[in-house]
Amino acid sequence: MTRTLWDSTVGKKTIMAVTGLFMLGYLVAHMVGNLKIFFGPGEFDGYAHWLRTMGEPILHYEWALWIVRVGLVAAVVLHGVSAYQLSRRDIKARPAKYVHKRPRASYATRTMRWGGIILALFIFWHILDLTTGTVHTSFEAGHPYQNVIDTFSTWYGNVIYIVAVLAMGLHVQHGFWSAAQTLGVGNATRDRLLKTLANILAAVLTLGFISVPVAVMTGVVS
Amino acid sequence: MKLTLRVWRQRNAEEPGAMATYEVDNISADMSFLEMLDTLNEELTLAGDEPVAFDHDCREGICGACSLVINGDAHGPERTTTCQLHMRSFSDGDTIDVEPWRASAFPVIKDLVVDRSSFDRIIQSGGYISAPTGTAPDAHATPVPKPDADFAFEHAECIGCGACVAACPNGSAMLFTSAKVNHLNVLPQGAPERETRVLDMVARMDEEGFGGCTLTGECATACPKGIPLPSIAAMNKEWLRATRKVRR
Incomplete structure (x- = not known):
């Protein structure tokens, strides 16, 4: 069954759908966690600390967090490799372009590949910035509240983040509905419901994530 | 003019x-x-x-x-x-x-003529039913629920012209294949090959060099017979069901 999945275009799309939904679930949790910044440094830093102690005493310190991280890396790799292989195949299947060009598909649909590449690059940047602090100007481990404010006090920190979040919103809008089709959940009667859900998810995630840099820029959070 | x-x-x-x-x-x-x-x-x-x-x-x-x-x-x-x-x-x-x-x-x-025999080979791989030959069975010998008959007929309308492939930015044959799979898989006459049909036809479709589906919806918009886009989701459902049932 594993071979059938990996060798088939439909199977690879299934892998993309499942890993995509897993990452989407993580995004929702991440976004909700970010909003704690509006309740001050105590609550935000406390939440960040809890993420490391979660699962105790069954699990050791940071174990739960590392399990999530390993799962996410696996999801990103499987999603990316499948997307790369399918894209190569798709481009090969349509070598000659039409002379008469016309606009095709929605913006979200057309930007899935570039949007995905932007998101992959952003994930690297984001981890180096706010997890390891490698590219951060004044990183202090254990003080995420101050680190976030410092990141969004630089123009490039804001630009990179907001561009990535907009790409994420578009990716989720087409991706969520697409995943439902790939997993065979979509049908004619559910189509409107699934499209509405995809739009709501994309809008809520985009607004939720963007609210943090906007709050720092406007001085609501300082 | x-x-x-x-x-x-x-x-x-x-x-x-x-x-x-x-x-x-x-x-x-x-x-x-x-x-x-x-x-x-x-x-x-x-x-x-x-x-x-x-x-x-x-x-x-x-x-x-x-x-x-x-x-x-x-x-x-x-x-x-x-x-x-x-x-x-x-x-x-x-x-x-x-x-x-x-x-x-x-x-x-030549000019505007293309070779569409890849469609024929997809049909050969599973777009058929096994039926005993002889006198035609009575029309009401095998009862088919009305919603199933309607679903089958909607997909049976596909004339295999290839507009879906032509319109698809990935050159994918998913709408054609899903129309053929859904047409037969929903009917009792198609039940004996229900799993092998979808697995074999999708595998053949991939072998022929068609692209994958990115759900742009261009195929369903171009289809002269109005095969709906959710047809693809229905085939994906059949395919996932078949991978769980059939051991290969």
Whole structure:
């Protein structure tokens, strides 16, 4: 069954759908966690600390967090490799372009590949910035509240983040509905419901994530 | 009507092709698009030129032989087959681009004619049912629920013209394959091969070099028979069910 999945275009799309939904679930949790910044440094830093102690005493310190991280890396790799292989195949299947060009598909649909590449690059940047602090100007481990404010006090920190979040919103809008089709959940009667859900998810995630840099820029959070 | 046509000319599969420009005059709005091309070909023949090769057969919109990407749209601006497209959909003085279906699984044979035998091989891999031969069974021998019959008929409308592949930016045959799979898989007559059908037809589709589905919806928009986009989701469901049931 594993071979059938990996060798088939439909199977690879299934892998993309499942890993995509897993990452989407993580995004929702991440976004909700970010909003704690509006309740001050105590609550935000406390939440960040809890993420490391979660699962105790069954699990050791940071174990739960590392399990999530390993799962996410696996999801990103499987999603990316499948997307790369399918894209190569798709481009090969349509070598000659039409002379008469016309606009095709929605913006979200057309930007899935570039949007995905932007998101992959952003994930690297984001981890180096706010997890390891490698590219951060004044990183202090254990003080995420101050680190976030410092990141969004630089123009490039804001630009990179907001561009990535907009790409994420578009990716989720087409991706969520697409995943439902790939997993065979979509049908004619559910189509409107699934499209509405995809739009709501994309809008809520985009607004939720963007609210943090906007709050720092406007001085609501300082 | 007086029209300027820009038509893809290609001598054979090996030589590269190019767009050629022709002027046609005295075109009636009541002509079909193919009759307009017939007019052009008559003029070309009289002038001693090679007529434009294009596929056509019934000219009633039911056989699936005609093709043509007209102004970037498979089967042109109306939701019908090229043979049922009439010149009243265009205006006097228009420039019309006419191109063949584009997909690596549909190689150009000549001018606007492409080889669609990859579709035949997808059908051969599972688009059939096993039925005993002999006298025809009574029409009511196998009861079929009305919603299932409607679902099957909606998908049976596919005429296999390939507009879905031509319109798809990935050259994917998912809408064609899903129409054929859903048509037979929902019926009791198709039940014995329900799992192998979907697995074999999807595998054959991949082998033929069609692209994957990114759910752009271009296929369903181009389909002259209105095969709906959720057809693909229904096939995905069948495929996932079959991978769980069949051990290979």
